[in-house]
Amino acid sequence: xxxxxxxxxxxxxxxxxxxxxxxxDLVDVVPPAPPYVPVEDGFDWNGIxxxxxxxxxxxxFGTGYNGIGKALGFNLELGQYFLVGGEVRAQANFQDFxxxxxxxxxxxxxxxxxxxxxLIYAVGGASFTDFGGGSxxxxxxxxxxxxxxxxxxxxxxxxxxxxxCIGGNVxxxxxxxxxxxxxxxxxxx
Numbered sequence: 001x002x003x004x005x006x007x008x009x010x011x012x013x014x015x016x017x018x019x020x021x022x023x024x025d026l027v028d029v030v031p032p033a034p035p036y037v038p039v040e041d042g043f044d045w046n047g048i049x050x051x052x053x054x055x056x057x058x059x060x061f062g063t064g065y066n067g068i069g070k071a072l073g074f075n076l077e078l079g080q081y082f083l084v085g086g087e088v089r090a091q092a093n094f095q096d097f098x099x100x101x102x103x104x105x106x107x108x109x110x111x112x113x114x115x116x117x118x119l120i121y122a123v124g125g126a127s128f129t130d131f132g133g134g135s136x137x138x139x140x141x142x143x144x145x146x147x148x149x150x151x152x153x154x155x156x157x158x159x160x161x162x163x164x165c166i167g168g169n170v171x172x173x174x175x176x177x178x179x180x181x182x183x184x185x186x187x188x189x
Contacts, residue, residue: 042116044152045075045083046076048187049075049155051183053089053183053184054067054181056181058177058180059175059176059177064095065100066094067094069091069183073085075187081113082110084111085108086108086109087106087107090104103128106127107123107124107141119147121146121147123142123161125140126140126166129168135169137165139166140164140166141161141163143160154185154186157184158182159181161178
């Protein structure tokens with residue numbers, strides 16, 4: 001009987017040792033959570049911007065002036081999807097590769113931010129063109145465009161506007177004309 005008791009004690013001890021060894025294998029080691037990285041909100045349209053553009057005028061009579069210009073403006077995001085702003089532009093107008101006149105343009109902008117870096121907008125305002133020698137014209141300006149944020153501060157714009165004569169002392173095109181421009185803008189935000 002002594003031998004049977006010793007065998008039972010040895011079996012219990014062996015079971016206890018192997019159960020404890022197996023229990024340590026059942027513990028799951030949970031890796032630490034990755035560090036928190038804040039998500040970027042995308043392109044920041046708010047603030048002042050400055051840029052340069054090239055343009056081409058066209059009408060039912062064919063192409064007209066082309067030129068270069070500079071723009072200075074501001075944007076204000078209203079919530080996540082809407083934007084309003086204003087802009088002034090100075091343009092040098094060329095005809096047949098010769099300087100012809102300069103224009104000053106002031107427009108308001110209202111737009112919709114489709115995704116973080118893509119904006120569609122409408123513009124409306126006025127333009128004053130001086131042909132020199134006292135000849136000038138005032139025009140209404142309205143149209144729209146798209147703008148894409150290329151990096152944190154740089155955007156690319158394409159815009160088409162229609163212009164109608166509303167005053168001045170130079171003969172105006174009946175039905176007005178259109179102007180298409182492409183430009184790069186630097187946002188100070």
